[in-house]
Amino acid sequence: MTGDAIHPAWLPDEAWQAVGSRRVLVRADGPLARTVMQEATRATDHHGGSVGDDGRFDLVLALTDTVGLPDTAASVLAELDYRSGRGTLGTEGFALARRGGVTVVLADGTAGLLYGLFHVVRLGEAAFGAALPLDVHHPVTARRMLNHWDNIDTHPVMGQVERGYSGGSIFWRDGGLTPDLDRIRAYARLLASVGVNAITVNNVNVHATEAHLLTDRLGDVAALADVLRPYHVRVHLSVGFNSPTALGGLPTADPLDPDVRAWWAETTRQVYAAIPDFGGYVVKADSEGQPGPFGYGRTHAEGANTLAAALEPFGGVVHWRAFVYDHRQDWRDRSTDRARAAHDHFAALDGHFAGNVILQVKHGPIDFQTREPVSPVIAAMPSTHLAVELQVTQEYTGQQRHVCYLGPMWSEVLAFTPWGATRPTVAEVASGVAHGDERAAPGRRPSGQGGLVAVSNVGDDPFWTGHPLAQANLYAFGRLAWNPLLDPATLLDEWIDLTFTPAATADPGLLRRTLHEVMDGSWQVYESYTAPLGVGFMVRPGSHYGPDVDGYEYTPWGTYHFADRDGIGVDRTRATGTGYTGQYPKPWSDVYESLASCPDELLLFFHHVPYTHVLHSGKTVVQHIYDTHFAGAERVALMRSNWARLGDAGLVAPDVDARVRERLDEQMRCAQEWRDQINTYFYRKSGILDAHGRRIH
Numbered sequence: 053m054t055g056d057a058i059h060p061a062w063l064p065d066e067a068w069q070a071v072g073s074r075r076v077l078v079r080a081d082g083p084l085a086r087t088v089m090q091e092a093t094r095a096t097d098h099h100g101g102s103v104g105d106d107g108r109f110d111l112v113l114a115l116t117d118t119v120g121l122p123d124t125a126a127s128v129l130a131e132l133d134y135r136s137g138r139g140t141l142g143t144e145g146f147a148l149a150r151r152g153g154v155t156v157v158l159a160d161g162t163a164g165l166l167y168g169l170f171h172v173v174r175l176g177e178a179a180f181g182a183a184l185p186l187d188v189h190h191p192v193t194a195r196r197m198l199n200h201w202d203n204i205d206t207h208p209v210m211g212q213v214e215r216g217y218s219g220g221s222i223f224w225r226d227g228g229l230t231p232d233l234d235r236i237r238a239y240a241r242l243l244a245s246v247g248v249n250a251i252t253v254n255n256v257n258v259h260a261t262e263a264h265l266l267t268d269r270l271g272d273v274a275a276l277a278d279v280l281r282p283y284h285v286r287v288h289l290s291v292g293f294n295s296p297t298a299l300g301g302l303p304t305a306d307p308l309d310p311d312v313r314a315w316w317a318e319t320t321r322q323v324y325a326a327i328p329d330f331g332g333y334v335v336k337a338d339s340e341g342q343p344g345p346f347g348y349g350r351t352h353a354e355g356a357n358t359l360a361a362a363l364e365p366f367g368g369v370v371h372w373r374a375f376v377y378d379h380r381q382d383w384r385d386r387s388t389d390r391a392r393a394a395h396d397h398f399a400a401l402d403g404h405f406a407g408n409v410i411l412q413v414k415h416g417p418i419d420f421q422t423r424e425p426v427s428p429v430i431a432a433m434p435s436t437h438l439a440v441e442l443q444v445t446q447e448y449t450g451q452q453r454h455v456c457y458l459g460p461m462w463s464e465v466l467a468f469t470p471w472g473a474t475r476p477t478v479a480e481v482a483s484g485v486a487h488g489d490e491r492a493a494p495g496r497r498p499s500g501q502g503g504l505v506a507v508s509n510v511g512d513d514p515f516w517t518g519h520p521l522a523q524a525n526l527y528a529f530g531r532l533a534w535n536p537l538l539d540p541a542t543l544l545d546e547w548i549d550l551t552f553t554p555a556a557t558a559d560p561g562l563l564r565r566t567l568h569e570v571m572d573g574s575w576q577v578y579e580s581y582t583a584p585l586g587v588g589f590m591v592r593p594g595s596h597y598g599p600d601v602d603g604y605e606y607t608p609w610g611t612y613h614f615a616d617r618d619g620i621g622v623d624r625t626r627a628t629g630t631g632y633t634g635q636y637p638k639p640w641s642d643v644y645e646s647l648a649s650c651p652d653e654l655l656l657f658f659h660h661v662p663y664t665h666v667l668h669s670g671k672t673v674v675q676h677i678y679d680t681h682f683a684g685a686e687r688v689a690l691m692r693s694n695w696a697r698l699g700d701a702g703l704v705a706p707d708v709d710a711r712v713r714e715r716l717d718e719q720m721r722c723a724q725e726w727r728d729q730i731n732t733y734f735y736r737k738s739g740i741l742d743a744h745g746r747r748i749h
C-alpha cells in the first residue's frame with residue numbers, strides 16, 4: 053500500500069445521483085436484501101432521497117413472493133406472471149419496468165435484486181424518465197469468475213501478485229490476511245456491480261505458504277468469504293495437486309489411492325464446515341513445474357475426478373486448467389508444437405470428466421498473446437463442461453503501462469463460431485447452450501455449468517489497476533460474462549458514465565469522445581507496434597515487457613517465430629508443418645491450412661512465409677511490418693495528445709490525469725522502442741528496404 057487515498061474506481065457516490073435522489077422501497081428479507089438496503093440508504097443519504105415505506109415511491113425493489121406489493125409493482129408482477137410464470141427469473145435474474153411514474157425491479161432471489169439495483173444505477177436518469185416496458189435480465193453464463201494470481205508471501209521472482217501490475221495483493225499483507233477488509237468489501241461491491249460472482253484468492257502456482265489456505269490457514273479464507281458473501285461473490289481456492297503429500301503427510305498423491313481420496317474428502321468436508329457456500333477448487337497440474345496426475349501415471353480425468361468426488365456432496369466444482377504443456381522442450385525439434393499441447397492432452401478425455409469438473413481453457417492455444425486463434429479445445433469437448441479463461445491482467449498487452457482496452461478482443465473471441473456455422477459461439481459453449489441445454493441462450497437461463505473466468509488485474513494500488521484506464525477491462529469482463537453479446541464500445545460508455553461523473557458534467561461530450569479515441573482501437577494499436585501477424589511473443593523473457601525479438605527463440609518454452617533470412621512464421625499446417633490445423637473442425641481446419649484463406653492477422657501463427665509474400669491486403673509481409681510499426685507509434689502519439697486535451701481542460705481529477713500522462717509517456721517510449729527494434733530486425737534479416745524510405749536501420 054502506498055498510503056494514498058484509494059480511488060473509488062467506477063461507482064463513486066456521484067454515480068448514484070439518480071437513485072439517491074429518489075424515494076426507494078425495498079421489500080425483501082435475507083443477507084443480500086440487507087446489502088440492497090444498505091446501498092440504497094447510502095445513496096439516498098448522500099443525495100437527499102429516502103428509503104422506507106411511507107406509501108410514496110419512485111423505485112420499488114421487491115421479491116416476487118412478497119405479499120401486499122404496492123399497486124404498480126403488483127401490476128408489473130402480474131404481467132411477469134402472465135408472460136413467463138413466477139419463479140422463472142432464477143437466482144440471479146431480475147425484471148425491470150417503469151410505469152405510472154414508478155420504477156419496479158422484481159427478482160425471485162435477493163441476488164437478482166442486488167443486480168437489479170446496480171442495473172438501475174447504470175441506467176441513471178433513464179430509469180426514471182419515460183415508461184419502460186417490462187424487460188427481463190438473466191446472466192448468460194452461470195459462473196463469472198476472477199482468478200487472482202496472488203501470493204501471501206512475496207515471491208523472489210514474481211513478486212506478490214504473479215503477473216500483477218497494480219501493486220501488492222488486496223487480500224494478503226505481511227504474511228497473512230490483510231487487516232484492510234474495507235478494501236475487500238469495496239472490491240466485492242465493484243464485482244457485484246458488473247455481475248462477477250466467484251473469485252479465487254490465491255495463485256494457481258501454489259507455493260508452500262499458500263498451500264496451507266486449504267487446511268490450517270482456512271480461517272483466513274473464511275474471513276474473506278464473510279466479506280464477499282453480502283455481495284454474492286463466492287470464494288474458490290487454488291490448490292496443489294500434491295496437497296495430500298505436502299499437507300497431509302501421505303506418501304503419495306496418486307488420485308486413485310484410497311487414502312488420497314479419503315484425504316481429499318475429509319479436507320473438503322472441513323472446508324465446507326468453515327465456509328458452507330465455498331465454490332470449489334482451481335487446479336493447475338502438470339504445467340510449468342506444478343505437480344499433477346502424470347507423476348503417478350494417471351490421466352487428467354482421473355486427477356480431476358478425485359477432487360470432484362470430494363466436492364460433489366457439497367455442490368462444489370473443480371476448475372481444472374487445460375493449460376498443460378512441456379516447458380522444457382528441445383528448441384531444435386520442429387515437430388513439437390506448444391500450440392498443440394492442450395488438445396493433445398485433453399481431447400481424448402472428453403466424456404471422462406465428472407459432472408462437477410469444469411475444464412478451464414485459455415482462449416487461445418498458447419498463452420494470452422495479443423493475437424491468437426481460438427483454442428481448438430473449445431470445439432473438441434462436447435461432453436465436458438468448459439470454462440473459457442481470459443486475461444484481464446495485461447501480461448502480454450502492455451502491463452497496465454500501455455492503454456489496451458481488451459473488450460473488443462474478448463468480444464471477438466466470444467462471438468467466434470468454432471464450427472463455422474453461425475451458431476454456436478464460444479460464449480454459448482462456455483454457457484452450456486452449445487451442447488444440448490436449450491434453456492441457455494442470451495436473455496434466457498444458463499445451464500448451470502461452465503463459465504467465463506479471467507485473471508484479475510487488481511492490486512492494492514490506489515487506482516486499483518495501476519493504469520486508471522485499465523479499470524475498463526475489469527468492468528468489460530464482468531459485463532461480457534453476464535452477456536457476451538454486449539457491445540464493447542457501449543460498455544466503455546457505461547464505464548465512462550459510472551466513473552468520471554463529477555468532472556464530466558463540464559463537457560461530457562469531449563470526455564466521452566476523447567476516451568473513445570484513446571481506448572476504442574487501443575488493442576489493435578498495441579498489436580500494430582508489437583509482434584506482427586499473429587506470430588506472438590518477441591517480448592523480453594521473464595518480464596514479458598518490451599521487445600526482445602529473439603529472446604525466446606532458442607529456449608525450451610516453445611514460443612518461436614523461426615525468422616531467418618528468407619522468411620518468418622510457424623508452419624502449423626498438416627501438409628508440411630506440425631499438423632496443428634488438423635485440431636480444428638471444418639471449415640477452420642481448411643481455412644487456416646491454406647495460405648489463400650488464412651486471415652492476415654493470423655498468417656504467421658499458421659504459416660512460414662517469405663518476407664515478400666503478398667498479404668490479402670496487397671502488401672508484402674515485410675512492408676506490412678514496417679507500415680504497421682510506424683503507424684502504431686504515431687497512433688500512440690495521437691492518443692497522448694488527445695488525453696492531454698482532456699487533462700488541460702480539467703475534465704478529469706488531477707491525480708488520475710497525472711497517472712495517465714505518466715503511463716502514456718512510457719507507452720510512447722516503449723512503442724518507439726518496439727517500432728525501431730522490430731523494423732531494424734526485419735530489415736537486417738531480409739535486406740529489404742522500406743518502400744517509403746523511412747529510417748529502419
Ligand code: GCW
Binds near residue numbers: 215256257336419420
Ligand atoms: O502466462 C503464463 C504466465 C505465468 C502463469 C501461467 C499460467 C500463473 O507467464 O506466470 O502462471 O501463464 O497461466 O498458469
